[in-house]
Amino acid sequence: MKNHEIDYKIYGDDMQFVEVELDPDETVVAEAGSLMMMDDAIRMETIFGDGSNQNGGGLMGKLMGAGKRIITGESLFMTTFTNEGSGKKHVSFASPYPGKIIPMDLEELNGRIICQKDAFLAAAKGVTVGIEFQRKLRTGFFGGEGFIMQKLEGDGMAFVHAGGTIFQKDLEAGEVIKIDTGCLVAMTGNVHYDIEMVKGIKTALFGGEGLVFATLRGPGTVWIQSLPFSRLASRVFAAAPQGGGESKGEGGIGGLFNMFSD
Template sequence: MTDPTGVTITERHEQDGIVMEILEWSRLGGMTDPAGLPLLALMRTAELPVRQLRLTLTDAAVVLEAGALQAWHGRIEVENTIPAGRLLRRMVGSALSGERLFRPRYSGTGVVLTEPLLQCLLPVGLQDETVIVDQGLFLACSGGIEVGAAVQRTGSALLFGGEGLVQTRLSGTGFAVLQSPVPDSELIKVTLKKGETMAVDGPFAVLRSGSVRFSVGKSAKTWFGTAVSGEGLMQILEGPGDVWLSPLQPVYDGFAALARTLGPDATEAAESGRRR
């Protein structure tokens, strides 16, 4: 496969017959609909690239999120199977949580391309371990990784955790690629010792070790103190293990909410500011 001149390979890893490459399209020149030109101009001003994941297989396998595939070529077999003993459990879990029931597995020798994305792509290496990621962040993984669901089982976590009923569990040895809400440079890794806790106000603990326990607790010692503190209920993460935080995510969410409120005026104001 020959890359166009506008594509840059920003990251490349090889493992177990798989070459994982992150492609960046930094200069988009194919817009033909005039309605999209202002947004395209803003993307160029902000230097926001479009990213794509390319996986080159040599007698290997990868698993993709359902709907993430753009194309594949070569001697590739596609499977959408679940071991028989797990089918009923997965069907029930999927119906309750909205978690994907099937994730296609691509095996053989060839190239697999995902759909282009605006999100940042974050490779994560696993060595006989488990990590938990927010629902919706999983994009792809090597065939040796088992993709499942991590259910928040406590009542307080289900009602007030802000993370949804189910997160995604990745277990095994290999690599995974996540659709990160922020670039790697804006993630903070915190290592918790056994019994050490961390309180987080908001859903920006995007990734954690499988050994880290998740619950929901009061921000103060009493319920009255919690009510008047302005913080409400907090996500409590208890070690041992690592937690990756995205502290700037609320800022970006605020920008997006403001833009939706302003509508077309937000684009016009940003474009006007760019010209000054």
């Protein structure tokens, strides 16, 4: 096994955090800013890239790892947490918005997962956080995640987060599922991903579901979220006060008087 072997426990329901248990000299790598709490004997260190080539590859290898993160829109740095004590120690990471944390054992998932570019939370040291280019221009432009998605490779544990409720769908060979492009969280590397235009001009323009949806063809496993962060953010923005006044959703007598005063 190339990756560090870590144990974990997930707490909470809609606002979850994951507690990782580290044996002496074990390390977990996480997105900057995801730390919730940690034991005293754990050493925190900021590194370039994902830490998978910190012991080899030289400066160029580290720069390549950091460059991949810039392309995916992530921070240039990541943070490692290493147990330097004599016994088991714990470090916890929290989700950045309401939803679920999905534990993924990459060894059981053929060593490769493709996920949306902001889904990665933490992983055992040695897991490679790379990029996955969408080869088709149509998929890149209209696929909801652009040309680039994240690729997690290795044989250790990785944790991704998503909004709302998470549904895991196992696809048989040749089985196809169509979903909203923003609801796709992750998929195993053998799933074929494409997009399909919504049929009918009236449906496309006034249906409220966008112009395209994603088509995923098995075999493989797909993880789907019920509440993409982009959808949540758009609803919050729509309900926010406009120009310093009341929000659009406020009504009652006060709203009536404001209407006449305007």
